[in-house]
Amino acid sequence: MAGYEVATVRPARAEDSLLRRLRRSRTLPGYLFLAPALIVTVAIMLYPLVFSLQTSFESYQLARPEEREFIGLDNYLWTIQSPNFLNSITVTLVFTAAAVTLEFLLGLALALLVNREFRGQGLVRTMLMLPLFLTPSVVGLLFVRLYYPGDGLVPLFLSLFGLDNNFPLLGTRATALPAIILMDVWRTTPFMFLVLLAGLQSLPQEVIEAAQIDGASPWQILKGVTLPLLMPLILVALTIRGMDAFREFDTFMLLTGGGPGQATEVISMMAYILAFRAYDIGRASAVAWVILILVLIFSVFFVKKLRDMQMES
Amino acid sequence: MQRISRRRLLASGLVLPSSAYLSSAGVLPAAPLALAQDAAEATLNPDVTSGKELYLLSWDNYKATGMETWLPDFEQEMGGRVVLDKVASNSLQDRQIVSLSGRTGEYDLMTVDEPYMPAFSPYLMDLTPLIERDGFPVDDWVPIMWDAGVYEGKVYGIPFDPNVQILYYRQDLLDALEIPVPTTWTELYDAAMAAQDRDNELWGMAIMTKRDPQTGINLWTFINAWGNEMFDENHQAAFANDQGYAAAEFFKQVADNIAPAGHAGYDYAGISDAFATGKAVFMYNWASNTLNITEGELSVVADKVGFAPPPGEERALSMRGVWTMGIPADAPNPEAAWEFIKWFTTQESMFKYIEGGSGKSPRLSVLDSERFQETSPDSEAVAATMKIAEERPIYKEYEEINTQLQIFASQLTAGELTPQETIDGLAAELNAIMQAGGYQQ
Known part of the structure; x- marks a missing residue:
């Protein structure tokens, strides 16, 4: 009998205890309030990821939905062996390296220049940040006009130096990618500027003052004090911009469509063409996952570097 | 009328x-x-x-x-x-x-x-x-x-x-030179050469060559006008021959000699606007552009434009759209x-x-x-x-086909490929698409 009593009483106690604990819990309401947003976020972020991972292992063409089948790693093998992949990854890396380096150097120079008290500093800073508020598609359309042969402002300006104002800056292999890099530098240098200016303003002034008292030149201060102190922020900024530049798509599509030939066909465009021109979702998903893996490797490298620096400091 | x-x-x-x-x-x-x-x-x-x-x-x-x-x-x-x-x-x-x-x-x-x-x-x-x-x-x-x-x-x-694509021409300029409306592409080229004034930015023919669907359509037009079909009954690319090379050579000449300087930077709207603003003698374009020419705010040629069916070479044709x-x-x-x-x-x-x-x-x-x-x-x-x-090639792979046409046409007109390399390379790519689509055994 006693056994039966135990069996009936214990769950009641456990239930009672659980309810009591839940009632007393301070974190539960927080989780409950977060739950709807969390569920939606996970659904929105996770479902596409899982779906694209699944389709990357399938032969799945939208124009032939009835022929969908599992094909293992074939799409990944095709991607790696495709000459288009080699071309587009090269274009992407050149673009990313050139654009982010220029943006960093310009952003740093501007931040150093503006990091002082002067009349109209608010206006100057606001003006410098303006391009950041424009969407990539708007910037793309703007630069299509700026580069337009004949009456575009850029060719007209270059004609002052002897270049034909009808020169198609976006139409030749030699100039198309540099023209897009220039556009990207104009658009996203303000981001670097903003981050680095915030970093400069948060640096401990006593360290810089100490260096000045010790007779260090401005260049020595920059090299030996400012940049090392800014390094964690620089790494964060380079990581964010690097990942963005690696996935750049809109402006390439608007300015050159990947041409001339495939001279400006970046990796995101390759995925787009596969998905929306060839309707080959399987291969497009495989390319998208390769992009994700490459961006992950890139960001893990920078994050590790950042962690090492924090450990050292 | x-x-x-x-x-x-x-x-x-x-x-x-x-x-x-x-x-x-x-x-x-x-x-x-x-x-x-x-x-x-x-x-x-x-x-x-x-x-x-x-x-x-x-x-x-x-x-x-x-x-x-x-x-x-x-x-x-x-x-x-x-x-x-x-x-x-x-x-x-x-x-x-x-x-x-x-x-x-x-x-x-x-x-x-x-x-x-x-x-x-x-x-x-x-x-x-x-x-x-x-x-x-x-x-x-x-x-x-x-x-x-x-x-x-x-x-x-x-x-x-x-x-359909029709030929727009400047009636006033042709009349002044007593040049009849061309009925072949070669005649058009000669008329454009005679009527254009490149120093004053009057181009022979408003045409675009940047990587764009319309550029692919231009190459399609020349390949077909020179007597070829894109595919034969076995779905094999059927234009890698002397006529195909001649068609590509003609496109290159058009780009080099009668197209607007900077043709590789023009977009679709820019071509229509170039003709509407009096900067070209000819334009071969979709008939949907007519309103831009005759009633567009920019147009200065509304009363000077003539319309004609497309020129031929081996045969006259227009893409249906x-x-x-x-x-x-x-x-x-x-x-x-x-x-x-x-x-x-x-x-x-x-x-x-x-x-x-x-x-x-x-x-x-x-x-x-x-x-x-x-x-x-x-x-x-x-x-x-x-x-x-x-009609264009009626395949589910049409967009892939046109993408290849765009890529090769832009490389041809940019001087990156010879006409023969263009045609042979394009044919190889289209055959690969047909093979992947299961049309070719």
């Missing part, structure tokens, strides 16, 4: 092959075609549309702008309401395939450009039974234009806006959507479509009317061009 004779259209030979095809598909009766002016309309049934709200996915350009001015008539006449969802033209097809393949059921109707019909067909309603049930006046459609909505014997879209109205297979209101299509393609609606500046009509009775000819200064050239219009 010379009136187009429907009899001329019917007699031109473009009717019979197509109608025979449609007859075999069960769409057209085998009996002789009725004269278009007697064309009846399918009976409209406002009971089906009354109170319904139909969502129509459409281009966001002059076509939709024109339609918006008279679509409210649908509510008055049929009791239903049409909500236009306008999408930028360069992303319309993306939106369509996402919506269709996702089976979202968000649209009752879609305007579908003909090259996408094969790829979209798994997701569109087969309209053939409705056409037969309601006695839809198929025989009033220019047959080759009707074909644009047909894939593998089934009708997936009702053509409502046919387009037809917009059709389709119903997604998962449309919430398919019957009401069908009633809308019937209403939208009546003669009266078609006139409103044309007069709203949206385009032309594929209906013989409309094309043959004085009302149409008064509205469209290019009507004679368009009618003549419809006779020689040719």
Whole structure:
């Protein structure tokens, strides 16, 4: 009998205890309030990821939905062996390296220049940040006009130096990618500027003052004090911009469509063409996952570097 | 202005092959075609549309702008309401395939450009039974234009806006030099060379060469005009030969010598604007550009322009480009959507479509009317061009094919590839696409 009593009483106690604990819990309401947003976020972020991972292992063409089948790693093998992949990854890396380096150097120079008290500093800073508020598609359309042969402002300006104002800056292999890099530098240098200016303003002034008292030149201060102190922020900024530049798509599509030939066909465009021109979702998903893996490797490298620096400091 | 004779259209030979095809598909009766002016309309049934709200996915350009001015008539006449969802033209097809393949059921109707019909067909309603049930006046459609909505014997879209590429020329400049309107590409090239003034930015021919669908279409045009077909009956690329090389060589010469300097930077609108602003002697372009030339705000050549069918070389031809109205297979209101299509393609609606500046009509009775000819200064050239219009490669892989055409054409005109490398490389890529699609063994 006693056994039966135990069996009936214990769950009641456990239930009672659980309810009591839940009632007393301070974190539960927080989780409950977060739950709807969390569920939606996970659904929105996770479902596409899982779906694209699944389709990357399938032969799945939208124009032939009835022929969908599992094909293992074939799409990944095709991607790696495709000459288009080699071309587009090269274009992407050149673009990313050139654009982010220029943006960093310009952003740093501007931040150093503006990091002082002067009349109209608010206006100057606001003006410098303006391009950041424009969407990539708007910037793309703007630069299509700026580069337009004949009456575009850029060719007209270059004609002052002897270049034909009808020169198609976006139409030749030699100039198309540099023209897009220039556009990207104009658009996203303000981001670097903003981050680095915030970093400069948060640096401990006593360290810089100490260096000045010790007779260090401005260049020595920059090299030996400012940049090392800014390094964690620089790494964060380079990581964010690097990942963005690696996935750049809109402006390439608007300015050159990947041409001339495939001279400006970046990796995101390759995925787009596969998905929306060839309707080959399987291969497009495989390319998208390769992009994700490459961006992950890139960001893990920078994050590790950042962690090492924090450990050292 | 010379009136187009429907009899001329019917007699031109473009009717019979197509109608025979449609007859075999069960769409057209085998009996002789009725004269278009007697064309009846399918009976409209406002009971089906009354109170319904139909969502129509459409281009966001002059076509939709024109339609918006008279679509409210649908509510008055049929009791239903049409909500236009306008999408930028360069992303319309993306939106369509996402919506269709996702089976979202968000649209009752879609305007579908003909090259996408094969790829979209798994997701569109087969309209053939409705056409037969309601006695839809198929025989009033220019047959080759009707074909644009047909894939593998089934009708997936009702053509409502046919387009062909015609030759625009500066009548005043040719008259001053006593040069006749060219009928071959070589004649056009010579005339352009004679009439252009490159130092003063008057180019021989407004044409674009950047990587763009239109550049691919230009290469397609030259390859075909030089006597080739893109594919043979075994789906093999059929243009890697001397005529193909000559066609590519001609395109390169056009780019080098008579196209605007900076042609590789021009976009589609820029080409039309260059001609409209008096910067080119010739333009070979879609007839939908006519309004920009004759009534556009920028135009300075409205009273100086002439229209002609496309030049030939080995043969004269124009690419056919037809917009059709389709119903997604998962449309919430398919019957009401069908009633809308019937209403939208009546003669009266078609006139409103044309007069709203949206385009032309594929209906013989409309094309043959004085009302149409008064509205469209290019009507004679368009009618003549419809006779020689040719369809693009009807494959689900059309976009892949055109992407390769764009890539090779832009490399050819940029001087990165020789004409022979262009043609051979293009043929190899197209064969690879055909092989991957399972067309070639």
